[in-house]
Amino acid sequence: MNIQLIIPIYKPDNKFLDLLRQIKKQTIKNISLLIIDSGSNDKYKNEIKDMNCLVKKIDAKTFNHGGTRQMGADMFPDKDIYIYLTQDAILADEYAINNIVKVFDNDNIGCAYGRQLPHKGATIFAIHARLFNYKNKSYIYTIKDKEKYGMKTAFNSNSFAAYRRKALKDVGGFPTDTILSEDMYVTAKMLLKNWSVAYCAEAKVYHSHNYTIWQEFKRYFDIGVFHAREEWIREVFGKAEGEGINFVISEVKMLIKNNPLLLFDMFFRDAMKFLGYRLGIKEKYISVYIKQKISMNKKFWNERINNEKNKI
Known part of the structure; x- marks a missing residue:
């Protein structure tokens, strides 16, 4: 399966360096990586020297949550699966990418997202949010599940999510005028087109926020x-x-x-x-x-x- 990893960044900290190191440790080797850089000090350049990586520089003023992600997909129209990570999500082990990709062996899966674990130093509120929203059991939702699970059916998170190119094209790609939640927008559209969404608990990243x-x-x-x-x-x-x-x-x-x-x-x-x-x-x-x-x-x-x- 032909995959493309896409990471939009803006003034990343050391978590991004940790993420790049974890990408190099994955069981899937030489992963094609696109970094969409809307503002950084380039301190990650040494880390990507030995990676199959393309850096696309854009003006921070042009960054758009959905539009920038769609731009990344449009740059690689030959790929089967697009995997998106945020700069502060660190792959938890060497199997994370492989585990989320395996979900797409089911031809009806339009998108999938992985399990988020709290970062070291997370507050008790951040820890609970991750444990509540990201259980240790995988599942697959279809449009029929909305009667039982409601809005949870269309839940997704682009901190670590993957999309089938065919399904993404089927729903018109990412929206360009949403304030956030472009991931939920696409997932909901896919469900309405009778694609399924998978939560893969075996594909794990460390990602949390200690919000005030x-x-x-x-x-x-x-x-x-x-x-x-x-x-x-x-x-x-x-x-x-x-x-x-x-x-x-x-x-x-x-x-x-x-x-x-x-x-x-x-x-x-x-x-x-x-x-x-x-x-x-x-x-x-x-x-x-x-x-x-x-x-x-x-x-x-x-x-x-x-x-x-x-x-x-």
């Missing part, structure tokens, strides 16, 4: 904006709030067992996430200038702010 409460608020605001603008996903797969309730219940149980003193912190944190999400859902009633201030992805609003200025 304010960062959590901003991220969930952006998620709300995505769901508001892609309302069809909620209409087809159901609202996200149900999964959120399950998350909170699981979090309470975990803290009671491990650190009950953090329960107040947890409730405040989760309340801010919920507030951020609900504001995002209602974003059409909020000034674009305020939206940029409370968004994690501020660049998404730049063009919209310029449009507002041109109207004046």
Whole structure:
């Protein structure tokens, strides 16, 4: 199977160097790698000297979560499988790439994503988020599973995800105008086209974020904006709030067992996430200038702010 590894980067830290070293240790050797660099100090250049690697430099202003990933795929139209990693996701062992590729032996799999484990030094909240969202058992979802699993059916994560070229083409590729969650957008489209999505627990990466409460608020605001603008996903797969309730219940149980003193912190944190999400859902009633201030992805609003200025 002809595979292409694609990693967009922007000012990466040492985790990216660790990722490159892990790629070289994979059981699949000499993997074709594309690095889409929208801003770095090039400190990774020594690490890629002995790799089958192409570096594509782009202006940071032109970076787009979905569009840049699609550009990477378009550069390699002869590949069967595109595997995307983020710069801060470190392959956990030498079998990670091979394990996610094997999933595509099933001809109906349109996309797959791997298991995320918390980085060393992750907070208890970051650890719980990874354990809740990424179980140790693999599964395959089809469109029929939406009745039981709701929006979870269309879950995906481009921190470590793979897409079949034929399926990606079938849904028109990655979207170019989403604030984030281009992975969920594509997955939902594939499910509606009767492709299946696989979660491969055997394909593992270390990836987590120690977000502050304010960062959590901003991220969930952006998620709300995505769901508001892609309302069809909620209409087809159901609202996200149900999964959120399950998350909170699981979090309470975990803290009671491990650190009950953090329960107040947890409730405040989760309340801010919920507030951020609900504001995002209602974003059409909020000034674009305020939206940029409370968004994690501020660049998404730049063009919209310029449009507002041109109207004046």
